[in-house]
Amino acid sequence: MATIEKNYEVDNRTGLNHEGRDANTPVRRLTATSIIGDRVENEQGDNLGKIENLMVNLEDGGIEYAVIDFGSFLGMGGKLFAIPFSELLLDEDRELFILKRSKDYLKQIPGFDKNHWPDTNDHSYFNDVNTYWGAPYPHY
Template identity: 80%
Template sequence: MLNQNKGGTMALQEKSYDVDNRTGTNHEGPYANTPVRRLTATSIIGDSVENAAGDDLGKIDNLMVNLNTGEIEYVVLEFGSFLGIGGKLFAIPFSELTLDAERELFILNRDKDYLKDTPGFDKAHWPDTNDHSYFNDVNTYWGSPRAYY
C-alpha cells in the first residue's frame, strides 16, 4: 500500500490483513485469507478435486450438511463426466479432503481406479440422504471412524 508522507514522497507500507480479517473489511492480495479457516459453500461447490499425483478426480457437486451439528459431513463428488454429462456421483466424507489453498482445489488421496470401483449414484437417483445406515456404509467404505445413528 502506498501512502504519501508529509514530505510529499511516497512510502511503501505493509498491509495488515490480520486487521482486515478481524474487522470484516474487504482485503486484497495473494495471501489475504491465509490461513484459510472458513469458506462459503458457493466457493467450495464446483471446486476441482485431484489426487496427490495431480490426476483430475472431478469436481465438488454439492455439500451435505448435518442440520443438528452444522458440520459439512460429506461432499458429493462428480467424477467422469464431460461438460456435466454422464459420470457418477459419490458421497465422500469431508474429512477425506485436504484444501490446497494456493491452487484453489481439494486433494483426495485416492487414485482414479479407486473411484471407478467405488459405489456411487447418478444425478437422477440419489440415495436416501436421511438414512443413517447409508452414511454408515459410506464411512465404512472410506475408512472413516464416524458412525451415525
C-alpha cells in the first residue's frame, strides 16, 4: 500500500490544492475575507447585493449576521441589512450565496444607512432582526 506524503508547506506557499479539484468539497469553513464581497442572489438569479461585512458573536465565535449591501451603485445609495447568517445558502459552484427572498421583499423591509449603523451590541436589535426574518434566536 502506497502512502501519500502531504506537503502542507508547498500547498500554503502556492495556494494550490494538490489533492484534486474537489478536495475541499463539501465546503465547511471559509475565511471572512473570502465571504466579504461575495454576491448574494435569490433562487431566481436576481442580484440582491453583496456581503458588506460579518457580525461575529464574541462570546461563542459564531457568525450571527451578514450585512448585505442592497441597491447601491459604485458604493453610493442603497441600504444595508443585517440578515441572520443562517438564512444564506452557499452555492459552491457559482461562488455566491443564495437568499430565499425576492428583490421586492428587500425593497420593502427596514434596513440602515452605511453611515448610521444601529446599536449592534443591543440584544433587542438583533432579536428584532431574528423575529423579522423568522430565524431562531441566537443564545446570549
